[in-house]
Amino acid sequence: MSMMYQNEHSGCFNCDRSEKPQIEVKKIVKGDTGILSLKENEIVFVTEGRIRFVANDFSGCEGLKGQMLFLPAGGNYSFDALAHSTITVFRFYESIRLCDNFDLEKLYEERTKRNGYRAHTVRFGILDMNALLWHYLDGLNDLIAEGVRCRSFFNVKIKELLLLQRSFYTKEELHDFFSPILSGDTAFSEYIRLRWKNFRTVTEVASSMHMTHKQFYNRFVSVFGKKPQQWMNEGRARIIHNEIISTKKQFKQIAAENGFASDTHFTRFCKKELGKTPTEVRYGKTTMGDNVK
Incomplete structure (x- = not known):
């Protein structure tokens, strides 16, 4: 048919x-x-x-x-x-x-x-x-x-x-x-998991949920067991690491898609969270988990 x-x-x-x-x-x-x-x-x-x-x-x-x-x-x-x-x-x-x-x-x-x-x-x-x-x-x-x-x-x-x-x-x-x-606050945790990449800062996420920074921080830590900025940095690092080693995207494109205003900020983030520059990650082929938690 x-x-x-x-x-x-x-x-x-x-x-x-x-x-x-x-x-x-x-x-x-x-x-x-x-x-x-x-x-x-x-x-x-x-x-x-x-x-x-x-x-x-x-x-x-x-x-x-x-x-x-x-x-x-x-x-x-x-x-x-x-x-x-x-x-x-x-x-x-x-x-x-x-x-x-x-x-x-x-x-x-x-x-x-x-x-x-x-x-x-x-x-x-x-x-x-x-x-x-x-x-x-x-x-x-x-x-x-x-x-x-x-x-x-x-x-x-x-x-x-x-x-x-x-x-x-x-x-x-x-x-x-x-x-x-699943958690005792699944509605909160799912909002974060599905939308956190749309925001640049913890304050922006808190505002989108009509919460003060302190209210959001306390609720986040009770659900995820980590500070919001740490959790977001680790998540962004995993995404960036994957895109560097498994795609042919230019670093400028990866940086822009992940909310970085300049190549300098992007490189600094990679060195801090991945332990290497984007070029070193791509051509050194670091193993996921060596530096990204």
Whole structure:
């Protein structure tokens, strides 16, 4: 079956022609590798093959056929296809809500209040796909293969995915799947994870949330366990490191895209946070984690 009126669909302002659409099906050849620097949360469904993901702190996991993986925003990941693989990627540009009446913060509250439960920190969330999710993905992937790229459609399908998870997985399973981003103040932490790169200073972030600097500072430290500027510097350093070693972008472009007013400021930042100048990082190929926490 072929989609009718292809030109009308492709010419619509709602057609998602971006490099990173909200939902994307990707085929990866065995042996392919790459580096991901995520600015948004992603859920990756492995519908064929086997892929290894490694985070910047060197924790890793393997996604097998029939599994979904949660990759939180703000992290750098490398991947290695251990077999010919097909994945469906969902990108969340806004905070995740399982439904209108159940946000992620409730998972944290309900799971941690149970007697004998010990909270644990993981880098990846993994769940097996049930029969309903397989059916859902088969239909979605067929439509994408036919050329459907509508943002409105993608928004509906993302809501449908979250509703399926909410309805057919236990709260304990969902807690463990989303645990990399859960906290006692998930709404606050997700706002920071998804938007911090839009601001140059801690004061700007605080103002955007209608908070004083002191209010923001105290709340940030209680959630992240670090000072805001330290956390932001480390996050920006990871992004810059990844772009220097895995792209051919000129340093001026990387500097401008990351909010640096001059080459001097950019170089000074790299020397402080990465231990080397941009040129030394690119041609010396430092290992992620040597200097970036």
